Amino acid sequence: MSAPQSIAVHDLELPQLADVRRQLEEELKHLTNSFAQLNQAKAKFKACIENVNEVKKENANKTILVPLTNSLYVPGKVVKPDSVIVDVGTGYYVEKTRVEALTHYRRKVEFVSQNIETLETTISKKQDNLSYVVNIMQSKLQAQQSQAGPARSGSKS
Numbered sequence: 001m002s003a004p005q006s007i008a009v010h011d012l013e014l015p016q017l018a019d020v021r022r023q024l025e026e027e028l029k030h031l032t033n034s035f036a037q038l039n040q041a042k043a044k045f046k047a048c049i050e051n052v053n054e055v056k057k058e059n060a061n062k063t064i065l066v067p068l069t070n071s072l073y074v075p076g077k078v079v080k081p082d083s084v085i086v087d088v089g090t091g092y093y094v095e096k097t098r099v100e101a102l103t104h105y106r107r108k109v110e111f112v113s114q115n116i117e118t119l120e121t122t123i124s125k126k127q128d129n130l131s132y133v134v135n136i137m138q139s140k141l142q143a144q145q146s147q148a149g150p151a152r153s154g155s156k157s
Contacts, residue, residue, distance in 0.1 A: 004107045017137045064076055
């Protein structure tokens with residue numbers, strides 16, 4: 001099997017360029033959605049760090065509101081202020097010390113931040129590619145119009 005051939009973008013015809021533009025726009029849409037989701041995940045992990053920091057020894061046996069969902073809280077008591085329950089993914093929860101939980105969430109924030117940086121670079125390259133394709137399309141359209149213009153003006157005489 002032979003390796004795929006590369007084709008210079010400026011050699012493509014307008015319909016082919018329009019297809020390339022559409023594909024780049026779809027990829028950009030998908031990447032920007034992923035970017036937004038990663039930023040949301042990062043914000044949630046940062047909120048978890050803040051929440052773990054709120055669990056303190058002086059709160060032992062005090063009544064607090066425990067979140068069951070984003071909008072539903074029930075009263076509860078802090079029995080073991082040195083440990084917290086950590087969501088490790090896919091519905092699994094693990095009891096960890098506060099220090100372990102903070103380390104876990106900080107690693108998550110760092111991992112997501114690295115992915116965000118990589119994604120930003122990819123998005124930037126895709127945007128540059130899209131701009132390049134659009135510029136080529138515009139120049140080809142102008143060339144077609146300038147070729148059609150003299151023919152029209154010559155036929156009037």
